[in-house]
Amino acid sequence: xxxxxxxxxxxxxxxxxxxxxxxxxxxxxxxxxxxxxxxxxxxxxxxxxxxxxxxxxxxxxxxxxxxxxxxxxxxxxxxxxxxxxxxxxxxxxxxxxxxxxxxxxxxxxxxxxxxxxxxxxxxxxxxxxxxxxxxxxxxxxxxxxxxxxxxxxxxxxxxxxxxxxxxxxxxxxxxxxxxxxxxxxxxxxxxxxxxxxxxxxxxxxxxxxxxxxxxxxxxxxxxxxxxxxxxxxxxxxxxxxxxxxxxxxxxxxxxxxxxxxxxxxxxxxxxxxxxxxxxxxxxxxxxxxxxxxxxxxxxxxxxxxxxxxxxxxxxxxxxxxxxxxxxxxxxxxxxxxxxx
Numbered sequence: 001x002x003x004x005x006x007x008x009x010x011x012x013x014x015x016x017x018x019x020x021x022x023x024x025x026x027x028x029x030x031x032x033x034x035x036x037x038x039x040x041x042x043x044x045x046x047x048x049x050x051x052x053x054x055x056x057x058x059x060x061x062x063x064x065x066x067x068x069x070x071x072x073x074x075x076x077x078x079x080x081x082x083x084x085x086x087x088x089x090x091x092x093x094x095x096x097x098x099x100x101x102x103x104x105x106x107x108x109x110x111x112x113x114x115x116x117x118x119x120x121x122x123x124x125x126x127x128x129x130x131x132x133x134x135x136x137x138x139x140x141x142x143x144x145x146x147x148x149x150x151x152x153x154x155x156x157x158x159x160x161x162x163x164x165x166x167x168x169x170x171x172x173x174x175x176x177x178x179x180x181x182x183x184x185x186x187x188x189x190x191x192x193x194x195x196x197x198x199x200x201x202x203x204x205x206x207x208x209x210x211x212x213x214x215x216x217x218x219x220x221x222x223x224x225x226x227x228x229x230x231x232x233x234x235x236x237x238x239x240x241x242x243x244x245x246x247x248x249x250x251x252x253x254x255x256x257x258x259x260x261x262x263x264x265x266x267x268x269x270x271x272x273x274x275x276x277x278x279x280x281x282x283x284x285x286x287x288x289x290x291x292x293x294x295x296x297x298x299x300x301x302x303x304x305x306x307x308x309x310x311x312x313x314x315x316x317x318x319x320x321x322x323x324x325x326x327x328x329x330x331x332x333x334x335x336x337x338x339x340x
Contacts, residue, residue, distance in 0.1 A: 151216050174210060
């Protein structure tokens with residue numbers, strides 16, 4: 001049996017994780033041999049970051065059979081660019097040429113998350129917390145939805161031969177519009193929240209209130225300031241602790257409702273009978289959001305096709321290797337010779 005070596009990266013805005021994977025060409029199984037987490041600012045350059053990863057993985061990148069990198073930001077002209085900015089130039093094309101890398105790909109950071117759902121990893125309850133019992137349509141559309149520094153989304157379809165199709169989407173910057181049939185209490189809260197955001201200059205006069213503004217990064221802290229005007233100067237971490245400790249229940253309820261509204265919006269946009277799979281720092285740090293009844297009220301706030309939508313799988317990706325498995329799957333199909 002032939003074993004191919006794949007190096008997978010999960011390059012975030014502040015951290016970089018990498019793993020060394022074995023791909024068994026006959027069984028198609030992926031095995032994670034070792035992995036590492038590095039703070040990007042702990043290295044002074046991309047070259048230094050690569051050297052740190054190679055030391056921990058005990059393999060140079062040039063010795064692998066394939067390299068797959070899921071990266072926050074956009075890869076263009078050989079460089080990964082991030083709106084907030086990386087501390088140094090992420091010029092991968094230059095480095096790959098200098099170091100004679102094997103075939104490599106740099107993907108939107110949620111592409112590996114979708115690809116990970118094509119592997120047996122998605123059926124492991126140790127790594128996936130299912131929020132309902134709906135069956136996955138193996139050839140149905142799947143959506144990876146992340147809430148963290150921003151809101152990320154990628155959809156994909158698994159084909160009969162094991163290959164796949166990936167979409168090109170953007171979700172975080174969609175404006176939040178309260179559904180017309182929503183209960184009056186939620187309408188009033190939404191209107192008051194929008195007024196607060198504008199009065200506090202959190203929104204410009206004609207700026208839309210987006211899901212990213214509400215849910216990602218400082219979203220929970222902004223929302224908490226609406227309920228507790230004396231908490232303006234608390235950090236997002238302090239607000240998160242209050243929510244987890246049950247000391248900010250109004251904030252939790254509102255955050256859960258808007259998270260559910262986002263999930264319902266994604267359901268209506270993609271009709272994903274292969275499931276919506278949630279991930280990201282905010283999701284993993286606040287599991288209490290998904291057991292709150294207002295999360296499901298938010299989903300139900302858009303009543304169209306609700307009976308059908310309740311048949312779509314919904315789960316939280318709580319394992320740490322999902323992005324690695326997805327990178328490995330992508331590499332096995334797109335980077336290795338003949339897809340093996």
